[in-house]
Amino acid sequence: xxxxxxxxxxxxxxxxxxxxxxxxxxxxxxxxxxxxxxxxxxxxxxxxxxxxxxxxxxxxxxxxxxxxxxxxx
Numbered sequence: 001x002x003x004x005x006x007x008x009x010x011x012x013x014x015x016x017x018x019x020x021x022x023x024x025x026x027x028x029x030x031x032x033x034x035x036x037x038x039x040x041x042x043x044x045x046x047x048x049x050x051x052x053x054x055x056x057x058x059x060x061x062x063x064x065x066x067x068x069x070x071x072x073x
Contacts, residue, residue, distance in 0.1 A: 005050060005066035007041045013071035014038055020068040031059060033069050 001016050015037045018028050032054040033039070042058060043051035049060040061069075
């Protein structure tokens with residue numbers, strides 16, 4: 001299990017768990033980051049936003065938020 005911020009471009013990963021405060025967890029779950037959701041990394045720059053595809057949507061999350069999303073390969 002590793003944070004989404006460590007995934008590479010093109011990786012297809014599965015959400016294992018979401019960390020952070022209750023408010024952060026709720027926000028990420030509302031975006032589709034729930035346990036078992038499949039996520040494809042579209043762009044993963046080092047210090048900027050991580051662009052991902054989840055449930056037919058393309059989203060950008062900050063690298064700080066991506067650190068709170070734990071995934072498996």
